[in-house]
Each structure stands twice: as C-alpha cells, then as structure tokens.
Amino acid sequence: MAYSEKVKDHYTNPRNVGEIENASGVGTVGNAKCGDIMRMYLDIDDKTHIIKDCKFKTFGCGAAVATSSMATEMVKGKTIEEALKVTNKAVMEALDGLPPIKVHCSLLAEEAIHAALWDYAEKHNIKIEGLKKPVNDIEELEEDEF
Amino acid sequence: MAYSEKVKDHYTNPRNVGEIENASGVGTVGNAKCGDIMRMYLDIDDKTHIIKDCKFKTFGCGAAVATSSMATEMVKGKTIEEALKVTNKAVMEALDGLPPIKVHCSLLAEEAIHAALWDYAEKHNIKIEGLKKPVNDIEELEEDEF
Amino acid sequence: MGKLIYMDNAATTFVDKRVLDAMTPYLTDRCFNPSSIYDGAQDVHADLDNARATIAKTLNASDREIYFTACGTESDNWAIKGVAHANADKGKHLITSKIEHHAVLHSMAALEKEGYEVTYLDVDENGFVSVDALDKAIRPDTVLVSIMYANNEIGTIEPIKEIAEVCHKHNVYFHVDAVQAYAHLPIDVKELGIDMLSASGHKFNAMKGTGFLYIKKGTKIQNFMDGGAQEFKKRAGTENVAGIIGMAKATEIAHSEMKERMEHETKIRDYMIDRILKEIPYSKLNGDRVKRLSNNLNIGFEFIEGESMLLALNDLGVCASSGSACTSGSLDPSHVLLAIGLPHEKAHGSLRLTVSHETTMDDAKLVCDNLPKIVERLRSMSPLYEDFVKKNK
Amino acid sequence: MGKLIYMDNAATTFVDKRVLDAMTPYLTDRCFNPSSIYDGAQDVHADLDNARATIAKTLNASDREIYFTACGTESDNWAIKGVAHANADKGKHLITSKIEHHAVLHSMAALEKEGYEVTYLDVDENGFVSVDALDKAIRPDTVLVSIMYANNEIGTIEPIKEIAEVCHKHNVYFHVDAVQAYAHLPIDVKELGIDMLSASGHKFNAMKGTGFLYIKKGTKIQNFMDGGAQEFKKRAGTENVAGIIGMAKATEIAHSEMKERMEHETKIRDYMIDRILKEIPYSKLNGDRVKRLSNNLNIGFEFIEGESMLLALNDLGVCASSGSACTSGSLDPSHVLLAIGLPHEKAHGSLRLTVSHETTMDDAKLVCDNLPKIVERLRSMSPLYEDFVKKNK
Ligand SMILES: Cc1ncc(COP(=O)(O)O)c(C=O)c1O
Numbered sequence A, B: 001m002a003y004s005e006k007v008k009d010h011y012t013n014p015r016n017v018g019e020i021e022n023a024s025g026v027g028t029v030g031n032a033k034c035g036d037i038m039r040m041y042l043d044i045d046d047k048t049h050i051i052k053d054c055k056f057k058t059f060g061c062g063a064a065v066a067t068s069s070m071a072t073e074m075v076k077g078k079t080i081e082e083a084l085k086v087t088n089k090a091v092m093e094a095l096d097g098l099p100p101i102k103v104h105c106s107l108l109a110e111e112a113i114h115a116a117l118w119d120y121a122e123k124h125n126i127k128i129e130g131l132k133k134p135v136n137d138i139e140e141l142e143e144d145e146f
Numbered sequence C, D: 001m002g003k004l005i006y007m008d009n010a011a012t013t014f015v016d017k018r019v020l021d022a023m024t025p026y027l028t029d030r031c032f033n034p035s036s037i038y039d040g041a042q043d044v045h046a047d048l049d050n051a052r053a054t055i056a057k058t059l060n061a062s063d064r065e066i067y068f069t070a071c072g073t074e075s076d077n078w079a080i081k082g083v084a085h086a087n088a089d090k091g092k093h094l095i096t097s098k099i100e101h102h103a104v105l106h107s108m109a110a111l112e113k114e115g116y117e118v119t120y121l122d123v124d125e126n127g128f129v130s131v132d133a134l135d136k137a138i139r140p141d142t143v144l145v146s147i148m149y150a151n152n153e154i155g156t157i158e159p160i161k162e163i164a165e166v167c168h169k170h171n172v173y174f175h176v177d178a179v180q181a182y183a184h185l186p187i188d189v190k191e192l193g194i195d196m197l198s199a200s201g202h203k204f205n206a207m208k209g210t211g212f213l214y215i216k217k218g219t220k221i222q223n224f225m226d227g228g229a230q231e232f233k234k235r236a237g238t239e240n241v242a243g244i245i246g247m248a249k250a251t252e253i254a255h256s257e258m259k260e261r262m263e264h265e266t267k268i269r270d271y272m273i274d275r276i277l278k279e280i281p282y283s284k285l286n287g288d289r290v291k292r293l294s295n296n297l298n299i300g301f302e303f304i305e306g307e308s309m310l311l312a313l314n315d316l317g318v319c320a321s322s323g324s325a326c327t328s329g330s331l332d333p334s335h336v337l338l339a340i341g342l343p344h345e346k347a348h349g350s351l352r353l354t355v356s357h358e359t360t361m362d363d364a365k366l367v368c369d370n371l372p373k374i375v376e377r378l379r380s381m382s383p384l385y386e387d388f389v390k391k392n393k
C-alpha cells in the first residue's frame, strides 16, 4: 500500500485505542466480509454536548486503523454538531490522502462516529439534527458464493 | 544457421566453381521461388564413362553452395555408375550434416548431378541404368499468391 | 531498520548471484537475436537450446516439449485456452479446483464467457482436491483438467499422480500449474503422467519475465501468441534470451541443491509452526501439516486482520504476505481460504510466511519472538476480540 | 576476426550500459514483487509507476494508457485479438496490409480461422499503403485497422496520420505496430490519432522480453492474459520489473538523443546507399528513398541470394540480415519484398543493413569497400548471372 507518512504514523501509533466504561454512546460499523470493523466509544457531556473523550477498537487494515485513530482525534473536544461535520473527506485530508481502494475505510470511520452518536441520542431520547440512522452495522458473517 | 565446420569450409572456399566449355552434360535444377538454383557441368570420358571434371554454379544459400561443392568433389573421378550412388544422404554425411530446413539443398545437389547425366545420355543417345528423367528443373519464375 | 527478513518467497524470489552472472553476457556483448544468421547470433541460439535441454532434463521431458514464455500466467493462459480452443470439436467442458491461482481461474472464466462450461471442484479443509469427485465430474465432453501442483497460499500439495491417472482413464488432458512447486521439489512428468506443466522463473531465483510451459508431444494445443517462427513456431516473439539463460542456471542450481534446500526449509518451517501455534492462542495452521511445500507457513490468527499484521512486521523489517500477492488490490478475502471453509473474518486474519534456503534460524527466531506481541497488540485493538472476551467471561 | 560491425539493429539492439545500470538494482537487492505490501515492494511499485509515466510522456499519452507486455508480438496479438473479440457484436471484419510483421499477419490469420474476415491491403512499389484503398476497404462491419508505423524490412514509413483520419471518419479502431519506429522517431498518439500502439523494448536498447501496448482510454478491448490484478487488471502476470525499468531508461535516453541519432544514422545510411548503388551494378534500393527509417538500408542485388551474402559478411565480422529476422527458419522469400512487386529471385537477393547511433563512418566504409567484391564473387558463381551475361552478349 502506498500509504502517506501520516497514515503510517497513525497505524503504527494509533491514538485513543481502547474502551470507555459506561460510554455515553457506542457504535460499531463494518463487517468481516470486507475485512473492516470499527467500534467507537464516546464520552459526551450531557449539558454542553461536548465530546470529552473518544476511543476506538478496529479490526482491519492499516487504513482502517489510521482513519479510526484520526477520526477520534478530530472529534475529541468538539460538540456533537461540530463532530457531525467531521466527514470522511476531512479525515482523509487530515491523513494526506488514502489509496483509492482504501477510501471506504474513511467512510467507515465517519459512519462509526455517527453510529455512536445515534446510540447516544437513542439512550437519551434526543434527536440530533442532521444525523441519520446508521445503516452500516455489522452484517451477518456469511460466506460468499465462490 | 547452425552449419557444421565442413559446411562452412565449403561455402567459404567452394571447390570446382565455374563452367566447363563444351561440357559432356549440363544440368540445372531448383527454382528461384525456393531460393536455390544449381547448375552442374560434367566432363565425361565417352569410353570409360569416368567423370573427368565437374564444375558448378549455384544461386542459393550457404548449404546450397556447400552441397554443390561437396557433390562435385564426390563425383569427380567416378564412373557414371558410381556417381549415381552419390546420394543426398552421402553428401550430407560428407558435410557432417545439415540443419533440417536445409536438407532439400542436398536433394538438389543429387538432382543436379542426375540432370547433367541425363543431358549427357540424351546427347549421346544412351540409356543410363537407374537414372530417371530429372523433374526438378527450373520452374517458371512466377509470383506467389500472398 | 536492521536486516531485511524476506519471508515472501511465494510472491517472488531474489535473483541468485550466479544466475545474474550467467545472464550478464546476454545483456552486454551477446545481445544478439537468436534468429539471426551470423556467428554471434548462432552461438546465442545454441545457448538457448542448451537452456531448453537443461530445463527438459529436470522434468524428464524432451527438449522439444519445453516452450519458453514470459511468466507463469502466460503458461497457464496458453495451456488452458490453447487446449480448449484446439479441442472444441471434442467438447467444451473443463474442470479445475476452487483454489487455483487467478491465472487459471480467470482463464477459465474467460472461456466461460465464450460458451465453455467449467466445473470448479471443492477442496477439503486442508485444501485437497478429491480424486473421486474429479472422477465423477469428468463428462464425455470434458477436454481438460487443470489442477495445481501446490497451492501458493496454503502450500498444500495435491495428489497429482492420482489425478493424472483419472484423467488418462477418461482420455482427458491434464494441465498442472506447478509455479510454486517446480524447482522446489522433484517432478517427473513421465512418471506422474502430466500433459502440460506451467512454471515461472521468478519463483526459483531467476528474473521476473521468464517462464515456460511443458507440452507433452502430441498434445493438441493452439498457439497463444502468433507471429515469428520462434519456439518451434508455437510461441512467437523474440526470446528473452538473458532471462532464459538465467532461468536455466537457476533451475540447475535449484535441482543440484534441492535436497538440502528442502531439508533446511522444512526445519525452519516446522520450528516456526510449532512455536507460533504453541505461543499464540487462537491460532491455526491453514493447509495440510505434512503434504505441504517445505517453505510455506500459513497461519490464521483469530480476531485480527492480515494487513495490519503485515504492517507491524514491516516495521521489523519482515517481508510477508496475507494471501496471494497477486490479489492485493482486492478487498475480498482470499478465495483459497474461503474454499477450505474459513469464515470471512478468519480468512482476513491469516498470515503467509514463505521461507527459502537463505532464511536463517535467527530470522525464524526473530519472527517467532515478535509475533506474539504483534498479535496481542492487534487483538487489544480488535472489537471482535473484545466481544469474544466478554462473551467468555 | 576483428571488430564486430553490428548492422542488424532492426532484428535487435544492444542493451545500453546505462540501461543495464538502471536495471541492476532490480536484479540484486530490489527483487521485490510490486504487488506486495512492505516498504521495499511498495518502492518498486512506485518505480514501476514512474517508468510508466516516463513512457507515457514520450507518446503524449496518459499513464493509465500504457500497459507493459513481454514483447512486440504480445502487444500486437493483444491489440488485434483483444479488439476483435471485444467488438465482435459490432462486426467481424479487420483490415491490415500485406507488409505487416508476422505478429500482425498471423494474429489476423488466427482470427480468420475463428470466422473473422480480413482484408489485406496491397502496397505500392515503395511499400506504401494507399489511404484511398483503405477508405474503400472499410465496411460497416469493420472494427479494426492495423497498419505498421514503419516496415521492419524496407524501412518505409506509412502515412499514419492520414490513415488515422480515414479510420476515425468511419469510426473504426486504429492499431499501429510501431515496433520499429517507437523511440527512433517522435510519435504523438494524440496528434496522429492512434488508438493502440505496440512497441518492443529490445528494438531500442532495452532487454528482450519487454514491450508495451498503448491503449487509448475508452477503447473496447478484451484482456489477453487473464490472472492477477497487475496492469490495472488488464494484463496479468508478475511484472518484469528489471526489464521495465530498463525500458523506461532506454526510451528516456533515446528520446533525449533522438535528433542527433536520427541525423547520424541518416548520414551513414545515405552514404552507404549512395556508394552501394553507384559501385555495384544491378543493385536497387528497396523501400522509399525519403520516407524511410533513418537506420534502414535494404538493397536488392540481382542474380545472387541473400544468405550467401550474409555468410560472406559474417566472415568480415559484419552482422546483417536478408529479410525479417523472425522469418528465418522459413525458406520462402520475404512477403514484404514480394508485396512490393519483386519477383522471387530478386526477393531472395536482398540485403538489409540496419545501423544505429553507434555505427561509425569507418564501419560504413568497411562494408561499402567489401560489398562489391562479395557480390562479384557470388555472381561469378551464379547460374542466373551466367544466363544473363550470355543473353546480353
Ligand atoms: C514491425 C515489427 N512488429 C513486431 C515485431 C515483434 O517484436 P518482438 O520480437 O519483440 O515480439 C517485430 C520484431 O521483430 C517487428 O519488427
């Protein structure tokens, strides 16, 4: 893979790996078939809606790890509204780009954040403006036809 | 071409090149289409039927020149009957072999001797035992269909 | 970074110094076209013939049965498409296995588009083709069976002789993709009953861009590359002379050192398999434990993904692969690992280490010493492992 | 034997020292498979991309339009069969000329066996294809026209731009076999309107076993070699990395020195043509005097046969050819010389000398000094000359 130095840095030394106990929101996206599964944990201040902490676990390639890592960095300290603006494009740019076949990893990172926010919203019975129900949750692990 | 040293020697220094004025028999075989034309001149003692001299002219590849040269060497000094036994195989063996696609040159050399002998027989109105009318005379120079 | 530890010899091998030395004259003052007529060119032509004879001898074939190609892929394409096209009057059915290299599978797929039918045989959990299943799959209109000698991912060695017997019983041509096996283990095409065999130079320390196809005399096969009169008018194109000379040298060396190489590789392979399976939980060997290439280890580590392992190994200077090198550029998990029954997440989590006669025990130790840490770190990052641990608490 | 005088550069060229130097790392410590993932392999992958870009630039093409192959023959086979197969729904008629290389002619013949129809255009006495005749030959079911840039035997340069215009007027693909022209004269595929272009590395001082096919974006073409994901999934097989890097270096050098090379070769060529035609009676230049490759002389000598000339030149250390090197192994006279209207005996009596930027004026002089004696000696042995002299007495 022709990974940028930033990507290499992030998969070699990923930031914010781990779990958050009693997280405000947790989201898991991706599936084993395409080879990438991401889980995001958010610790959100219920009053200010500021994301105080963000951690992740990822099963996947270098790009999956790096985009997870970068995405957590980018949403940490932001409000929910601001975090929604952390698009896959923004993550990719922050990583100095991704190889074409790895672009989907950045989409997954965006989805994972959204899934965690959706979980938060559901738990707190609130509606987050502009957030759609995440579709990309873990699919059944089933085998392909050859 | 993977020519033997003997072949190389004979095309580099061909023996018996030339014409015989008022030859006892002359034979020309081959055609320009396949790229080889051989002409043999024989000087035959009418009484003993010994081939006193033999010369050739050849338009053709290295193998054509070498087989002509070798064939003249081999029939010189022989009687007609003995000369008829100088087959293409004998010529090839004397040259330590020929590449497969050049075997036809040795056939041509045999044919050329036969054609010259036929010419001699016709001129003298005699029949040479075992000699058939040569068929391989110069064909019309005509172009192939592409 | 320290020393490079190259454990990706199934992807490609390094050119042997002696091979490069053998090639060099043909890249400097012997750059003649072997079809030309002057002395230098004729000498090169003779050298090519000798190279052909050297290769023929390693297989117990005759010289005229060896045709130089540009790579294993070309050999596979030629054998499969060439026989299918030349024998279409006899039938349009072909048989192969689900674990063949893409050079075979995609050639078959191309024929399917032309109206041919292809049966893809299942393999068992170790990657073996069933000789019985093959026997049953052969139909009156079957013209070709193509089964690999040894698998490039999991190293499993197929029962070639038994397969050949079944093919010949039914009077069907048998092609063997021996790209991973040739020059790594002894092969006698006569004894085994092989009609066609593909090999690739860069898998046995010759340069990339060289290969050959053995075609048994009498085999009805169409030309694949039409043009000049090279290769007995069966494969046109100016010969890669330097590459071919090098390939002959490489196979000569490989065959003369074969026994020692196999012993050495087997020792290293077994040491690594034993240590890894013992020291890393939830790991499993893919492919057969015994009937496998002496240089191949393929191990599945649950809960983690292959590429991230490779990147971690890369940081240690270790060159490895997570599947077939040729399929990188694809996000799908290896078709071979799926065919032996692994679910997707396990197929994604496998590591292929292919050693060579040059791999040292120190190299093997370094990898074995570091792998547990790498796997542990990646598992600590894995949501699948998290789920597993929670479920088993 | 003294110094070798190599005048067979149309058959193959010598590898440039700088090319070999560029290749060497990829035959020693950079023998990685560019599809692998670790740093060394990725670096090699990037080097391949750069090589592709270098080549694309020389043609004014874009990188994704250059596909590496094993030789000119493969490029020709791929272009012709690939387009014919991919566009069979549109039509099954192809057009080429009678003077193409066998790589083109035999690919066409293979398609004829499959049921395609091929029109073989005549050429005039200098070897030119008639643009008008082409215009008339194109039918509604014509899918491809394949005309060479410059002929390998007689050096004639075809009116490529005019041919391209006719093809595009009729919406037919245009393939150009530029094996003899590429890197010897400037080619701009956009300006000329070329859809596909074949080239072969060993014709411009790279190694044998390398080539490429330019395929204009949007061209409907089938894969020729199926397998791995190399070459944007259009041409499978592990890349001949060293060869490709060398080919890029070779074309870079050739293009940077092109003007001087062409001038130098033209000077030598013209000197030789002038002297030979003046000093040897019954000799005639084959091919056009002006629109010809700067390195090509092809001269017919009446009454004598080509091979015997070559053998005599060989004794002087001069490497030459009497037709297409690739057709040696055949006894038929050159189809090119027959197509320009020579009768068989004259077609057999032609000599091709192809010089290079490394040919010196001294080399040229030596050949010109010796050729009259050789021709005279062979004529003195020729029954055709004897007949001619007697007839004219
Ligand atoms: C015009 C032309 N086309 C195609 C080829 C075939 O090239 P290669 O021998 O590299 O396959 C040649 C070379 O002989 C040629 O001169």
Ligand SMILES: Cc1ncc(COP(=O)(O)O)c(C=O)c1O
Residues within 6 Å of the ligand: C010, C011, C071, C072, C073, C074, C076, C101, C103, C148, C150, C151, C152, C177, C178, C179, C180, C200, C201, C202, C211, C326, D236, D237, D238
């Ligand atoms: C089993 C097998 N077949 C075919 C090939 C294709 O060989 P090449 O890359 O030389 O075309 C390979 C190599 O990747 C292989 O491992």
